[in-house]
Amino acid sequence: MAPAGLLDAFWGYERALMANDLVALDGFFAPGPQTLRADAGGILVGHDAISAFRRGRGGAPARTIGDVHVRRITDDTAVVIAQTLPSTGGRGQQTQVWCRTTDGSWVIEAAHVSQPAAAIAAAVWRVVGSPLVAGAASGPLVGQTVAVKDLFAVAGFATGAGVPAFLAARAPAGDNATVVAELLAAGASVQGIAQTDEFAYSIAGRNAHYGTPPNGAVPGAIPGGSSSGPASAVALGQASIGLGTDTGGSIRVPASYQGLWGLRTTHGAVSRAGMLPLAPSFDTVGWLTRDAATLELAASVSVDAAAQRSLEPSFVVDPSLVALATPEVQAAFASAVAGLSVTSVDLGDPDELVEAFRVTQAAEAWMSDGAWVDAHPGALGSDIAARFAVAKGITEGQALAGASAFDGARAHLDRVLGDRILLLPSASSAAPSTTAEGAELEAIRGSTLRLTCIAGITGRPALSVPLMTVPVETTAAAPVGLCLVGPRYSDLALIALGAALMAPLVE
Template sequence: MPEARNARAAVGPIWRVLGDPLVRGAGAGPLAGQAVAVKDLFDVAGHRVGAGVPAYLAGAAPATAHAYAVGALLAAGADVRGIAQTDEFAYSIAGRNPHSGTPANGAVPGALPGGSSSGPATAVALRQASIGLGTDTGGSIRVPASYQGLWGLRSTHGAVPVGGLVPLAPAFDAVGWLARDGGTLRAAVAATLVAGEQRAAPARYAVAPDAVALADPGVGAAFGAALARLGAAGLLGDLAVVDTGDLDELAEAFRTVQAAQAWRVHGAWVRAHPGALGDDVAARFAWARSVTADAAAAAGETLAAARARLEALLGERTLLLPSASSAAPPVDVAGGELDLVRARTMRLTCLAGITGRPALSVPVLSVPVLSVPGGGGHNGGGGSSPVGLCLVGPRCADLALIDMGRRLAAALDLARTATARTDDGTP
């Protein structure tokens, strides 16, 4: 089957293939008029999947059918605008790709976009698409949403069929979506989830001080201020304080199982294509290759015990925490510093992966930024950077979680408006 001709190559930081549209949707439905940026992991009929790796793209055959999630969005009336870039094999949360470049951060000039759903996130942030379709294994929806001030949902693990999707670590891989507003996000999620498997969830919340303490002081302060406003508005009810356990141990176990599965999925290809990957992702695969079966099994046992404990601890409650440990780092951040940012953020994001729960990033926090090297504009001489408020909800309560997030966001917006009026003397 030859590759579709109704597209133009758009090799660049945001798009790999772009159309006008690339694939037209049903024309009518709840998503009519919406344009989707599809992460380059999903099958789009007539097109190849590159997974952020040119050598992988070169050996791929055009897909004969759409991935489930792509087909569901098209059936709901959305158009596929194009295939958007990803970090190599989705094995990064930075948003860098040594082959196609680094997409801009639509909220913070000069900062990293977040990954691995970097292309879809930037396309949405820059209004080149209204919906981003991506994946989240260890934070690849939540981190770019946090860095770029977007709404982003990681679905309940297994809630969306993953046929026609290049995996990274199947035990944790989940379909996710990005949008500029909660209403659009909800419509996209509702159109994609398997009908009849969603349920309600009570608006009962929990907070884990040990997890919040992993964030930068500015992020922790913004998170605390938001909780205070929500509490004053009466929205948090009987907020529970919970102990998530040793997050260093949990994140390391998560990293180990993720690596073992990534090597199982892609190891043969990586061995057969030396030099095909950039240094950062190549180093991750080199470490993944070294993970022994015994180490993977022990890590799996650690995660199983943690999953049972966290489920018993949280029950029907939704855990509140920052979506990332910091605002978006500058594009030219040194590799060692970026590794530290990744490690601290993964200690937060791994909780949803371990439990399989849905996780929503809501763009309601911000932290001051003195400057971003090379940024200018928004942050050239001050300003702020967005950070997401993350809600980790009960399994199969994805839509209810978005509804909770929209209520919390509305309350925080009202609180900010009231504060602004008080500050400027407006009655």
């Protein structure tokens, strides 16, 4: 027997949910920092975090309610378990702990939501198999599964670059990209082709056509891009290796946002044959994993071991770069490097450095994709279209001046850094909320690019280590990566060093 008024409250909540009545929904969840809501994406703690999540998701999927079961705990507390029947088919359920308030109304203290399992999460995967392509029967990567960013050729499948209109006109690839072939030969299987931001020209992780992949570490946050699909697939446990690209931070940023290991390799150290370019002066191949050992295995099958060099752990920090991060990230960074012997350096004006990067990247992006973009107006989302519009406006004189500034910045950074390892945050903030407006995301992007462009300009390898956490609206421990930028061809040594820095936290 349900306590008086409870079922009325339950059905009132359901009507508010289907109407996406955010004010009413806020009233149905108990106020305060102890309220809980959980689903496959994670646990939200506190009324404010739950409210922020609802604002960002844009409404719950349409459904009806099947069986409803009530178990009284006390006169003022009860558990309600309801079967949910989504309009798309399948069955789910929700479990809620309801409590009666002093004024006699009922509110939810804790809720757990379970949806029918999706065969393919379209925001993460463009195409997936079990596996899509089997790897060799023996090798160091047997048992590993790979989410391939939709920039790499996979034999028998077209490459779509995150743009449906581009995909529609592409023929299936005849051969695998070199790095895909190397992973397969080492025993890894291709689980599927994972989504990317359009033409990889973003570090946010949003795609206007396929949606925003979920952040596997921070409920209600963006995943980071443009290797967004591979990063989310790894963070969600749907693959063990994400094969991605990094031009201006597209591996390091999603690694930072989702608590992953992410390596941008030395420019030119790994073959880009069979990979769609964005800005060839900066484009690199890399991987995202949940642990250092898997990252080292993945990297080892593609980098030339004979060209790799050892490292002396001599660390430098540029305070002007660290100051670009949020106060919470600055504090976490200071704590992370506190036990290290660190020398302060001045790498130059971050605005001038990022401008040298930006102009050259934009000019090359237009050379890579501009003809197609011009021929297909309306095919891109507004943010990426605006970025290409700026790229189109780069004059020949500006491009030449940018190339000169780029060469000068590279020489200057090499003189200052030498063989030392630059430490900095992998991103300027923890993952922003999916509710973040365009202006806020652009500001975060600008600050983050000033951090990530150093590796791009110098062609040096950069490793994001999931070493830091900061509080955000939806969780007390959102990940932020510690980035190690090492001398060229120190890729494998950087992974070993990152593992050594991480070791005290996992012992």
